[in-house]
Amino acid sequence: MTGTAFSTWPAPLRAEHRVRPPRAVSVAFTGLVAALLCGVGEALTYVAVQLDSPNADVGSLTTGLAVRGGIYLAVLAVAIRMAHGARWARIVLTIGIGIVGLASLIIEPAAATLSAKAIGDLFDNLSPSAVISGILRTGHILAVLVAIPAMYHPTARRYFRAGRSS
Template identity: 50%
Template sequence: MTEIGAFERTSAAVWERPERAILAYRAVVAALVAGVAETLGRAAIALDASDVRVSGIVVGLLVRAAIYAAVFTLAARMLTGSRWARLILVIGLGTVGLASLVVEPIGAILSAHSFGDLLTGWTPNTVLLGLFRAAHVLAVLVFLPAALTTGRPSHR
């Protein structure tokens, strides 16, 4: 049998997709869904403000849409066995992506004078956005080991 990318050839016409590749792909899609939900929630909250600059929100949404489209495209390429797409996702999501998700909560924790400060000012909106952020981080943390796991696919 010959191996190409993340797949192993099991016959002349069939390529078996390793379970880790499927898990990594699903985790990226879950992260994207959580990211889109948080982005739309933040945009809706921003649009509700009295001093809103709609052009700024639109530009931000377009930039995020481009990033999310690129990540989805790379995830689809990874699922078809592309090692370079997997590497770009691991580096991008595992460094800049993950850091951008945790820097704000870590900053809030570090700037709090007491534990009680962390619990004040919560609204249904902030709780919902926090849940989206937590799901996003969790999905990235599932993606990374799945994408980094080496070895051959298991056969049944």
């Protein structure tokens, strides 16, 4: 598909020209996939809880899932490009996931913590779905905190500087 939007995808390399990414890049890619899976799990948990409500807005929930799904697919595509050595993908992931995405994950729990009068208030009305969401969000944050620094490990920097694919 040359001459289309899909022409930016790397052409398959012959076996003798393939270069395996360093371990740090593989760790970064695995961390990003783990973060995406945690995000999907958290979104599905939220939707399940909302659908249990008698006045659930199915249209709004469907739209929200579609938007989130689109974002997750875009992040996965960029992560794949990063794993193939695209420097621009590493920068996009650093800004999008490492700064904006991480901030969006941390703001809500930080605001709740800061607005609580006592630490015990944070655990009032704690439901199983809230615990599941909290575990998934923690996993999401930890995966991002592993992935982003791994993309800047010295072996990863050499890999990206070699200009594998743009």
